[in-house]
Amino acid sequence: MHSQKIHNKKLILPVLIFLAGCLALAAVLYHSYRTNLKHMRAVTELNATTYAERLQNDMNRGVAITDTLEEIVLSENGKIDNFQKVAGNLMTDFVQSIQIAPNGVVTDIYPEAGNEAEKIDLIHDESRGEICRYGRDKNIVTMQGPFDLKQGGRGIAIRNPVYLECPDGTSAFWGFTIVIIRIPEVFEKSVQSLTQFGYDYCLTKTVSPLSDDTEVVSASGNILKEPITFEFEFCGSTFGLEVMPTDGWNHGWNILPQLVFGICIILLLTGLTVIVLVVERHREILKKMAITDPLTGLLNRKGFDEQLEKVIQDGHCIHCVGAQMDIDDFKFINDMYGHVVGDTALKSLAQDMKDNFGVNAILCRNGGDEFSVILIGTTEEEAKSIIESFTLKPRYITYNGEEHPFYISLGYAEYPKDCDDVLELIRCADMALYAVKLHGKHSCSPYSSDYKIQHRSQLGFALQDVSKNLPGAFLIYIADPEDDRILFANRELIEFAGCKDFDDFLDYTGQRFRNLIHPDERDSVETSIWKQIDAKTSGNNDYVRFHFAKKDGSYRPVLDHGRIVESRYYGNVFYVLIMDCALIESFYDGFSR
Structure with missing residues (x-):
């Protein structure tokens, strides 16, 4: 808004130049007239x-x-x-x-x-x-x-x-x-x-x-x-x-040549001013684009570093708090609901950052679902309640008309209490975030001197990577006999079912697990599964054998081995491995020989 006001003020400049040019032209013409009159x-x-x-x-x-x-x-x-x-x-x-x-x-x-x-x-x-x-x-x-x-x-x-x-x-x-x-x-x-x-x-x-x-x-x-x-x-x-x-x-x-020449000069100067302002405006826009994340409107890492360096040079960092945060299970959100919904979650979080941390803060999206904040002129004690409230604030995404909650984890640190250099703040906050992740996510934690300042290592695997390369068919569905909706299937299971891709797989199954079971076996298989669940409450179920219904109308005998897990998003879900019986039997026959 401030930059827009400055831009609007700059737009007045061509008008002022035009008016000043007209006044100057009038003065020149009047002087010319008086000079000519005096001469005459x-x-x-x-x-x-x-x-x-x-x-x-x-x-x-x-x-x-x-x-x-x-x-x-x-x-x-x-x-x-x-x-x-x-x-x-x-x-x-x-x-x-x-x-x-x-x-x-x-x-x-x-x-x-x-x-x-x-x-x-x-x-x-x-x-x-x-x-x-x-x-x-x-x-x-x-x-x-x-x-x-x-x-x-x-x-x-x-x-x-x-x-x-x-x-x-x-x-x-x-x-x-x-x-x-x-x-x-x-x-x-x-x-x-x-x-x-x-x-x-x-x-x-x-x-x-x-x-x-x-x-x-x-x-x-x-x-x-x-x-x-x-x-x-x-x-x-x-x-x-x-x-x-x-x-x-x-x-x-003769006033006409002087008037035409003067107007041309005025228009030329006005036009040049407009061109300069347009070029300057485009330069500002390009500069802003270079340091701004296009999705959220926050600074990108380059802009964040530049802004932080400027604040340091201006001497405003007597006290400041740095925070590092990300969205819990963001990859799962993208995989389950799609990137459009994931982008909505990112923009929602960015808007919350703008609303909660105000103008006296440097806000940044580092990339992916990682965000950084520098609260200038603030101590850890002063920022604690604001950060905790911000972290625990309920947040939702909408998918197929239904609201689903999503959560964030956040770590924060204070300068100069936790580090001697403002530039180390985000590294300290990142270590605090890592501690939050290790203790169950959806929380915030200040930096502790027990942490070692080092780059946090990451597993480096994502659900898509693991599921794609897992040596076996794998799917996830809701553990509800009335709503056994399929949430995920890896590539090997999709190919085993004879489908082209996940969308084709969902169309074929109607997104129901029971539609993968031979019609004559559905009731008995589901009864067997739920008996085991009722008996053991949670954990692994025994192997269940049934004929897997393929898209081409054929059936293959398989073994179903699953685990029931409580999900924050869907309640109880099944993580299930599907194993081809023929493949297992051929393996054991070969092994026995």
């Missing part, structure tokens, strides 16, 4: 500065015309001969008209056609007077507009005040040289280049040097969002150039 704004600011200078240069072409007229006026001492010819030479495609206004009154306009009404007194004009007086008094070039032109379109007036030098060295106001420029024609090349370069723009201007009101001079027509603004002063007016990329501030920043 820096480039746009540089372009706004550049194009603002170009716009100033465009407007300076209009100012230059007024400067040229001023030079002529000054050179001619206040006169301009052939104005129409001079203005015609100065005329260009972005100029609506060229004018002169001696004493502030417009007298000449080029071209005259369509501009007759423009000959007005600028100084005293209601809409133009204030700014003209301001330019005159400050001796600065002023701009006014934009305003609608009568000829169509929009324009801006550039007025250059001209002063003549008097004989006394003072300056006297002569008038204005004036150019009306058309917008946005004056900026046509600049704004066309700006839009072709991928920018939207809006150029604004204060209507005059005496007002903070602004009007749009020229614009691309699209709404600008968070534009770069560059302001500059020109001819007393404040211009503002707002610029932003036509494709928006994300221009040049």
Whole structure:
């Protein structure tokens, strides 16, 4: 359960890595966006500065015309001969008209056609007077507009005040040289280049040097969002150039490749983490399989030794009790009931070990029906009652719907009371178990210092080995006249009966001993047997002669010699040797000769 919780916690790791990756990707994309935005704004600011200078240069072409007229006026001492010819030479495609206004009154306009009404007194004009007086008094070039032109379109007036030098060295106001420029024609090349370069723009201007009101001079027509603004002063007016990329501030920043690449990296890292966890999980499973008994779920001997060594290294073995146990007559259980039932007994005992000895114990199945236990931090006195209760606990197996009891024997020892090395505990416990076996099984016993620490020898024979090689036919059946059920028959008896195997033998006999006796002799033979049993109570019965019924329908004279024994599992049972009379007679005939 604990390892499962740890495994479940580890499964959260890929989710955390995925979420962390998403957050990191979002941070990277945001940083990329901000970096791109900062770069775009820096480039746009540089372009706004550049194009603002170009716009100033465009407007300076209009100012230059007024400067040229001023030079002529000054050179001619206040006169301009052939104005129409001079203005015609100065005329260009972005100029609506060229004018002169001696004493502030417009007298000449080029071209005259369509501009007759423009000959007005600028100084005293209601809409133009204030700014003209301001330019005159400050001796600065002023701009006014934009305003609608009568000829169509929009324009801006550039007025250059001209002063003549008097004989006394003072300056006297002569008038204005004036150019009306058309917008946005004056900026046509600049704004066309700006839009072709991928920018939207809006150029604004204060209507005059005496007002903070602004009007749009020229614009691309699209709404600008968070534009770069560059302001500059020109001819007393404040211009503002707002610029932003036509494709928006994300221009040049493509999120899709970065997003796809980032997601691929996240999925790759998440996948690698999952693979690492799966490999680690499989490694843990394989490691657990390598040290775990697959049938009972307990440690195998390798796992037991590793766990014990770890406990020793950690210094937890101040006191501990080691126990060694096995199932009494386990081979008989397997032979009588089959290995499935035997496995059930093993698993039942293993579960009892888990339930009784708790988590502070090392539990092991050594192999077969042998089990080992190390109780950590426990003394023999503290463990005695638990071990005795565990040993004597009733245990059952089920076969053909009937419950049959099975028992265990257990030996135990304490460290450091019984040995100087924890690793010797199981050997001490094994000697104690051997003593239990010698004294009748189904019990538990502590280790005694009288035992010699040595490997316990075993007979090395099993029922199957003995019965298979016994020189004679042998069977076991229940000593009950109402239920003479056959429990076992060795190979020689099965072959003597003419059967293939034990199952065939049981089918043939109906699992009844009496069915091996000639039908005419059954009652007399059974009566003879039970008379002997009643007379002697237990032990050997005399030889009983009868005709043995074979599967092929023939009969062979045999001698039956048996012993009645009390079994913990079945009560009284017969152990019987069946001897072929013909074989015995031939032997004795040969011996007599």
